[in-house]
């Protein structure tokens with residue numbers, strides 16, 4: 001039967017060791033074992049079913065999420081799951097919920113911005129979930145502009161308390177996940193006011209609801225901000241609104257690692273940079289990059305399997321039509337996304353390392369790498385989430401009409417994913433942060449301050465401003481050194497050009513605003529260089545398993561040459577390559593697609609996703625698409641009755657009217 005046979009035959013064609021590739025994708029044999037075990041545990045638990053999600057009303061959907069979260073917590077305790085196993089469980093439950101903000105932002109904020117004593121007081125309560133917290137930063141009037149927040153925290157020396165207040169409508173907290181209906185506590189960001197002086201934004205731990213009856217405490221107004229894009233999707237989350245009317249909290253509930261307020265009302269700065277108040281965002285942006293590879297690989301897995309099952313046109317001698325995956329246009333849209341999923345996986349792995357390194361340095365009072373960590377997390381968060389959101393939509397189109405059905409899994413994946421382009425920093429705003437970092441780096445060239453980390457290449461500015469790409473034949477594009485040089489030269493030249501244009505302005509801030517569209521492109525070029533170079537570095541590691549390294553090399557080259565093709569204007573206009581070399585790159589790209597084609601199904605099998613996680617009829621492991629699509633359609637509540645509700649009120653009268661008209 002079509003589907004079963006197609007995918008089995010595809011799997012038999014694979015030219016590499018899929019089990020070893022699973023280890024590479026997971027990161028280690030241990031991680032693969034944990035992820036495999038937990039994904040099956042979730043898939044086999046009826047409480048974690050997902051199939052009715054898009055049909056539920058908001059209230060039922062939300063209650064169902066609460067049920068799943070409580071059940072997840074129960075299983076974590078019963079099975080004594082480690083932190084790693086619990087995080088995997090959350091991942092495979094696959095439903096945004098208040099727990100994400102509690103574990104993903106509230107706890108990390110206390111760890112990163114609280115003093116030792118504050119951590120000792122609050123963390124045990126949070127770890128045992130005796131309190132549930134969220135991250136209340138964004139307001140109705142300001143999200144990107146954190147320094148523009150209006151909530152106030154005024155020190156009252158009489159009572160040794162802070163008075164938390166929402167002075168305007170626009171100061172209402174707006175968006176925090178988990179806030180609307182669940183959280184008992186929040187880290188609230190507000191302006192620290194002492195003796196009428198404004199000391200800027202800081203974090204404060206505020207209790208919101210009673211631990212007895214869950215009612216908001218006096219002076220606090222809370223609710224949910226309403227339905228969001230799509231059915232199901234992010235509507236499992238209670239993004240909330242919060243207002244304070246002179247709510248008092250003890251002084252020791254200001255997070256005081258960065259600066260302290262004494263009993264006398266004196267502000268004392270510690271030796272850590274004030275930017276650490278933004279530390280949780282660096283942590284979460286790093287997580288979001290890893291999540292991008294998961295979301296993109298999931299969509300790509302669905303589209304690739306379905307493309308091998310789906311046949312249209314091109315009747316062959318054996319009477320069978322062509323698999324759509326064999327069309328070159330399908331390959332040129334699908335395989336770069338497959339390559340991007342792997343690329344984002346590896347850059348995510350590297351970013352996790354970078355974050356851990358920065359954290360260790362911070363503990364030892366070395367703050368030197370914080371600006372680079374901020375630029376990398378901001379830039380890569382922006383690059384990977386934008387590409388993933390676009391990629392999921394492309395996968396939907398790659399699945400033709402059936403991709404638009406909720407049972408394909410793609411509409412809900414798209415709807416749940418796209419806010420990643422906005423939360424944790426709007427993607428353009430974040431790229432502008434990278435641009436500022438690049439301009440600063442360029443301006444310091446030649447000053448004796450050597451560029452570090454991902455900007456080391458800028459130290460070779462003279463060479464990179466003049467070099468000529470050495471490619472003479474298509475295969476030359478397979479050399480990592482050739483690709484790296486082209487990407488470095490493009491990024492260098494775009495940053496230098498931006499800096500030179502900026503220098504023409506008397507007022508740098510005005511110039512920055514005027515040139516911001518170009519600056520964003522320079523930032524994108526730098527971030528793409530990071531992704532390419534981290535993929536190449538990955539390939540320099542010991543990679544066991546028959547054929548595994550060869551497949552990864554092909555994917556790395558596809559990613560790089562696809563980006564080169566997509567941004568050809570940059571590469572040509574900066575003179576990094578010639579039009580002839582561009583057309584050789586394109587020829588090489590086509591040949592790489594042919595190389596990947598027989599391995600495509602095995603390359604998505606290596607993600608090791610269960611059918612439960614994929615929740616897609618089109619992406620089923622067994623390829624049994626058509627019977628299951630047919631079966632799925634009959635489950636729709638609209639098919640509960642043959643004649644629909646409303647027939648007598650609305651359809652019959654029309655038909656009767658038409659009959660009467662016809663008789664006239």
Ligand SMILES: CCCCC/C=C\C/C=C/C/C=C\C/C=C\C/C=C\CC/C=C/C(=O)SCCNC(=O)CCNC(=O)[C@H](O)C(C)(C)COP(=O)(O)OP(=O)(O)OC[C@H]1O[C@@H](n2cnc3c(N)ncnc32)[C@H](O)[C@@H]1OP(=O)(O)O
Pocket residue numbers: 069072073086087089090099100101103104105135137138143144145146147177275276278279281282284287288291370371374422423424425426429433436
């Ligand atoms: C049942 C299961 C139980 C187990 C469960 C286990 C696990 C579950 C969970 C895990 C989940 C983990 C993670 C979650 C994953 C996904 C996320 C899910 C949901 C997302 C929820 C979303 C939350 C949010 O959106 S929170 C709000 C985020 N808001 C923003 O991002 C605002 C964006 N704006 C800014 O960041 C800044 O204001 C700015 C635009 C970067 C800067 O503005 P500007 O005014 O220009 O500058 P200043 O503020 O004056 O700063 C200038 C100065 O500071 C430097 N800078 C800026 N930012 C940072 C930074 N973050 N770090 C370091 N330095 C920074 C900047 O470079 C400049 O420096 P300079 O002066 O030296 O040049």
Ligand SMILES: Cc1cc2nc3c(=O)[nH]c(=O)nc-3n(C[C@H](O)[C@H](O)[C@H](O)COP(=O)(O)OP(=O)(O)OC[C@H]3O[C@@H](n4cnc5c(N)ncnc54)[C@H](O)[C@@H]3O)c2cc1C
Pocket residue numbers: 101135136137138141142143144145174175176177234239419422423424425426427428429432516
């Ligand atoms: C699903 C979801 C969950 C969220 N969860 C939380 C949470 O748990 N806690 C929390 O505190 N917040 C949360 N947020 C809020 C989120 O962090 C902000 O929405 C985000 O930071 C963007 O800010 P904004 O809404 O103010 O966008 P704006 O800054 O108003 O953006 C609007 C437009 O203006 C552009 N723009 C803004 N500034 C500039 C500039 N300087 N230069 C050029 N263009 C600019 C942007 O590119 C964008 O196109 C969440 C948001 C969403 C969607």
